[in-house]
Amino acid sequence: MPANAPPSTRRLAVLLGGLAMFGPFSIDTLFPAFPQIGAQMGVDKLAMQQTISVYLLAYAAMSVVHGPLSDAIGRRRVILAGLGVFALASAGCALAATLPQLLLFRALQGLSAGVGLIVGRAVIRDVLHGHDAQRLMSHVSMIFGIAPAVAPVLGGWLLGWQRWPFIFWFLVAFAVVLMAVVWRGLPETHPPAARLPLRPASLLRAYAGIARSPRFLRLSAAAALNFGALFLYIASAPAFVLDLMRLSERQFGWFFIPMISGMMLGAFVSGRAAGRIDGARLANVGFACCGVAMALNIGCTLLAGSPSGRWAVLPISLNAFGIALAFPIITLAILDMYPRQRGSASSLQAFFGLLVNAIIAGVLSPLLSGSALHLALGAAAFAVGGWLLWWWETHAMQRVLRVPQEPAALEPVVP
Template identity: 70%
Template sequence: MPDASARAPATPPALSTRRLALLLGGLAMFGPFSIDTIFPAFPAIGAQFGADKLAMQQTISVYLVAYAVMSLVHGPLSDAIGRRRVILAGLAVFTAASVGCALATDLPTLLFFRAIQGLSSGVGLIVGRALIRDVLHGDDAQRLMSQVSMIFGIAPAIAPIIGGWILGVSRWPAIFWFLVAFGAALLAVAWRTLPETHPPSARSPLKARRLLRDYAAIAINPRFQRLAAASAFNFAALWVYIASAPAFVMDILRLNERQFGWFFVPMISGMVLGAFASGRMAGRFDAQRQVGIGFACSAVAIAANLAYTLLVPVPTVPWAVLPMLLNAFGIGLVFPIITLAILDMYPHQRGAASSLQAFTSLVLNALIAGVLSPWLSTHALWLVASAMVFLMLGFAFWRWELHACRRMQRTTLGASPAVPEESL
């Protein structure tokens, strides 16, 4: 819980909450756009560069590794010099890196600029989370986080569809030129309208030794470890399908590069609905109950998916993708609660806490994309089995956190608990 010395949040007068949600949602979108838009182009890029599926999968993993490494810097940098500067610089670098991708003539060059994209694209999501907590708290913060999640959720649904359309009229570099235009447009809008929510009086100096000490203190906090693991494994149950999308859509479901919407639209619809429901539940349902409902929805979805996969040798749409809608809905309920709980643990280091949470999830996602996905994506049963394992791990860490909180409350003998239940 934020202490009394924490700066009281207030919405910047220059920008309404709704417009702030639209802007932050747009900023969060360019990360998923840079991953998912190129999925339909995998065969074309691989054919031009002589790269097999495993090599093409590295365009995702190298992006995520760079994203994960730089995510450790984005948050603390915004704590030191302000949110606005970091977001604007990230947008400028992302736009330039997208130009490099569009002009690449071989796979190593493409991978290099994909890494540069990864280094910059985390600013919208990571710094945006800290920005939300700068301006709002409690149920209002949950509502804004949910609104941003709804807008953010649109990107993975429409990105591969846009990529397929572009391939229908042009070659694969046009996809990266689209990302150049998207990044430039966001940069222009953010330059004109994005407020600075972290004033100089609240900033902390960016010193390597202090940064390492702060990260170490956060990383070894058992409560942070439990919450970050619960969030990361919960999302991994869906990410294993996202990372395997080219193989899942074109090899397992036997669709073409213009039919990625069959996979992404149900999945992202569920995530958007979950985020909307989370916002509506704010102040009406206690946090623990909401997270429990979220995990239950995901469990039912994966059980249905497993049953279908075992009964039907050749998966087809829509039945093979409908369970993902419910799984994504559950994740949309869980994510805002856990993220806000982590941010509220460190009212003076929200950027660092957001960065370390993102790093935890991104490292797991990079391992799934670069190591597990090429192996798992050869059969639908392996994908659903891995999703089940990830969900069980996420739920186990969440139950561990609830048990630890109750034990802490019992040991305080009626004193005010260090971890209030409503913060969960």
């Protein structure tokens, strides 16, 4: 496909949504296989939890490279290379015989899995602006939201046919199909004239300039903590579904499908509201939904004692709805701060979010997942932290708007 061929919005939404899916697929398809892998390798639940945290730490470390690399050599090349590495890493996971081998290839998966989501955000801002970008970001979020709902259910079905390595062979096939689709369907959206040289010293200065921005830190932390309330349950899904809800390996859908349905509905509403409702006001609604959801979650947990009923996931679904309303608006606000460094800004935002997720998966989830009340209180703490940072951001911007700003102040100058 010619580099200058304009992609249709619908095709781009499907393609970028598919690219964003293979990261969640790497986490969620494996959940039903935890008992089987642990039994075969002779390790406990805590050790199996490290397959998530190792993956996320590697994902976070490489996330600071994906964006700048795409700024320097183009979006398409980086995506294709990442998919190729991911396919090889998934094959290594399928062939692993010990936990150290599995962790090694899980780390390699994490190093490559971020290209779809991180570079995809930069692609959106390459081709669209304003309300159109919000709509496309919301459409991608809707497609992306299918992965966590389908993945654990699919993982349970795959375990019914074959043993756990078959899950990773499925991921190999998925990555290869995506490579073919990208090769044929994704044009280069970042032309050579707009590219920045990849110099380590300049890259470090760029990151330092972005990371020193109070507004960037507020927005990134607000998004990371708000999503952390949901990710605590995602990372704790094996314990929450199997131990607390007392369901089987094939019944993860009872948890994931309502949760992701809430996220997809929120993304749909966000896209429909673009241009009709002010972005800050819509984000406020999203944070309000998260607050109501956390209050209901704690109240229901206190009344029931354990999440044995299917209704226990409804507050989590409302939380997912609120997150999906606010997240596209926060992400676009960050990207708009650095129009010539969208890849770097997207990478650094992803790094902060993934670092929070890695801490949740490796530290907090093992500590809290034994109790439904502890999970509910932990999630509420993340939601409150995210809202406080968003409240701080909105009030800070109101003060800034009263003072005339020089245009050059919007983006640091990077040599």
